[in-house]
Amino acid sequence: MPELPEVETIRRELYPFAVGTNITDAKFLWEGIVHNGEPDEAKRRLLNRTIKDLGRRGKYLIFSLSDNYFLLIHLKMSGSLILRKQPELPPYYTRAVISLANGWDILLVDPRKFATVIVTDRPDMVLSKLGPEPLDNKFTPKVLIEILRQHRSPIKVTLTDQESIAGIGNMYADEALFRAKINPLRPANTLSFEEAERLHRAIIEVLSKGLESKGASTRNYVRPDGNKGSAQLNFQVAHQGGQPCPCCGTPIKRITLRGRGTYFCPDCQMDSPKLF
DNA sequence: CCCGGAACCTGAAGGC
DNA sequence: TGCCTTCAGGTTCCGG
Numbered sequence: 240m241p242e243l244p245e246v247e248t249i250r251r252e253l254y255p256f257a258v259g260t261n262i263t264d265a266k267f268l269w270e271g272i273v274h275n276g277e278p279d280e281a282k283r284r285l286l287n288r289t290i291k292d293l294g295r296r297g298k299y300l301i302f303s304l305s306d307n308y309f310l311l312i313h314l315k316m317s318g319s320l321i322l323r324k325q326p327e328l329p330p331y332y333t334r335a336v337i338s339l340a341n342g343w344d345i346l347l348v349d350p351r352k353f354a355t356v357i358v359t360d361r362p363d364m365v366l367s368k369l370g371p372e373p374l375d376n377k378f379t380p381k382v383l384i385e386i387l388r389q390h391r392s393p394i395k396v397t398l399t400d401q402e403s404i405a406g407i408g409n410m411y412a413d414e415a416l417f418r419a420k421i422n423p424l425r426p427a428n429t430l431s432f433e434e435a436e437r438l439h440r441a442i443i444e445v446l447s448k449g450l451e452s453k454g455a456s457t458r459n460y461v462r463p464d465g466n467k468g469s470a471q472l473n474f475q476v477a478h479q480g481g482q483p484c485p486c487c488g489t490p491i492k493r494i495t496l497r498g499r500g501t502y503f504c505p506d507c508q509m510d511s512p513k514l515f
Numbered sequence: 516c517c518c519g520g521a522a523c524c525t526g527a528a529g530g531c
Numbered sequence: 532t533g534c535c536t537t538c539a540g541g542t543t544c545c546g547g
C-alpha cells in the first residue's frame with residue numbers, strides 16, 4: 240500500500256546509502272518484475288553505472304544513473320525496499336537484488352508480485368502522464384479546482400487517479416475526504432469552491448502528517464531498515480469499518496468503489512443539499 | 516468519453 | 532482442524 244508518504248519515506252531513508260555509489264550486480268529472482276524488456280537487458284543497463292540521484296514522482300522511485308539511464312521502481316501494493324549488508328541471505332519474497340559497491344544490497348521484497356522495475360533512457364514515457372505533485376507549491380487550490388471541473392466521476396475516484404493528481408492512494412483519499420467532510424461518491428465537478436478549498440487543505444494535511452509518521456504500516460509496508468511507520472495510528476476512517484466516527488460516533492461505513500474499499504462517515508460526510 | 520468490473524497475485528483473517 | 536470466503540489495494544485492460 241505504499242502511497243506518496245510511504246514512497247517518499249523510502250526515498251529519504253535510502254538516499255544516503257544509494258546515491259554516489261556504483262551498481263555492481265543486479266539479480267531478478269522473479270523475471271516478470273521487469274516491465275520493459277528482458278531481465279538480462281535490464282541487468283546490462285544497470286551494471287557498473289553510478290547512482291547519481293534518487294527522486295520520486297507520484298508513487299514511482301527514480302534512480303538517476305550515469306549515461307542518462309533511469310531505474311524506475313513502483314512498489315504497487317505489497318512491495319518493500321530493504322537494505323541489507325552483503326552477503327546476508329535475502330528474505331523469502333525477494334524479487335530483485337541491486338548490489339552496491341559500498342557493500343549494501345537493496346532488496347525488492349514483494350509477496351504479491353505486483354511491483355514493477357523499469358530501466359530506461361526514456362523515463363518520460365512513464366512519468367509524463369502523471370498529474371501534479373500534491374505537496375508541491377504549484378499545487379494550489381486553483382489547480383485542484385481546475386482538475387475537479389474536468390471530471391464527473393466520484394471525487395474518490397478522481398483523487399486516486401494518478402493522471403489527475405500523483406501519489407494519492409486509497410487510504411489517504413479516504414482520510415482527506417473525511418477531513419474535508421465530503422462524501423466520496425460526490426461527482427468531482429459538483430464540489431463548490433469552498434469544498435474544493437477544504438479538500439485542498441485536507442489533502443496536504445493528511446499527506447504531510449503521513450510523511451511525519453514515516454508512512455502507514457497497515458499490512459506489508461516497512462521502511463528500508465525494517466521498521467514500520469506509524470501513520471495508521473492517526474487514521475480516522477481508513478480501515479475503520481464499523482468503528483465509531485471520531486467526530487459523531489456514527490459507525491464508519493464501508494462501500495466498494497471501483498473495486499476498492501471506501502470508508503467514510505455517513506453522517507459527517509452526508510451528501511450536501513442540492514446545489515441548485 | 517465514462518463507468519464498472521476483472522485480472523494480475525498471495526496471505527491473513529474470519530466464518531462455519 | 533480445515534475449508535471457504537472476503538479483504539487487502541495500484542494499475543491496466545476489457546466490455547458495455
